[in-house]
Amino acid sequence: MRVLLADDHDMVREAIAAYLTADGEIDVKAVCDAHAAFDAMQTDVSFDLVILDYQMPGMNSIEVLKRALVANGGKGVAILSGSGSPGLAKEVLDAGAVGFVPKTISGLTLLNAVKFMCAGEIFIPHDLLRESTVAPTHPLLDGLSPRQIQVLEGVCNAKTNKEIARELELEEVTIKFHVRTLCRKLEVQNRTQAALAAKSAGLF
Template identity: 50%
Template sequence: MRILIADDHGLVREMMAALLELDGGMRVIQCDSHTAAMTEMQRAGPFELVLLDYMMPGMEGLNGLQAALDLAGGNPVALMSGIADRAVAEAALAAGAAGFVPKTMTARSLVNAVKFMAMGETYAPHDFLSANDVPTERHLLTPRERQVLQGLTEGKSNKEIARDHEIQEVTVKLHVKTLCRKLGARNRTQAAMMARDRSLI
């Protein structure tokens, strides 16, 4: 799996690359600006995932994200930042980003988030997006999570849900785990019951 990381902070970029290579078994290409990332995408793309720092030179906010999406050939592009707020994250996701990665994430969470996005799923950190707000539970669920939750309420297995939506079974397992955490459910059965009781589907 080839990943492109673009960040003007060398230490941060190199630490992330080392982590993904050692713990995630990925091959990481590094760039220090948006311009360099665009050049690398044209030269060596497509990549399984492109990670762009929101504040690096040349980004110009979400314009840089859109430029990368145009070059990605349909592959996922995500934003990462240490200072961007919830509004930026939501705008990026609405613009087509595969996810938003806070630089405050733990090492393990970062590797899992990158793998998740590289599989074509959307990563939206629940704690970050729900900070300073009291949104409805339905608002906190991604479209894919609602699809999986629907399958759970119908008593379907992970394999059946995966087949219904043409995704990998391991992806369904990740969604079930996330759903249980978001809903405060102990297991998939309780998650399904809570979904029906709270009209989340």
């Protein structure tokens, strides 16, 4: 697994990189800011996961997240944050992140979260899930992020990826990533089957 980590705090960046690398299964490239992260995504083979610190100086975090999703070829991008706010977690997941990682979690939880996200899953700590007010209202939606639910609604309304991207103000490649993820989670083969499953359940 190849992971790109961007954090402007040297101690945090070096500690996380060392812990993940020590596992023996993860190759970490650590950089100090968003500019270096984009340089790495342009010059290196694509990463299985990009982890961006939310509070790096001189950057609009959500805009950088959206750009990183495109730059990394639609593969996962997660946000690392010193804040454990459910509202912030929802914001970054809505913007397309595959995970929200508070810096307060344990090293083992971080390691498992990185492997989880590299496998294409969405990560958010259980305590934030309990605090969130946006829990799914139907079993079929369990495990889908708010953004994936929006994409599923667009699919059910027979919208193309391009139309959904325009409506949600996201890149088309991000929508394709969400469609693949929700198809896997709904255990269907394609977007048509996803729409049929949702409509059969009385959603949208």
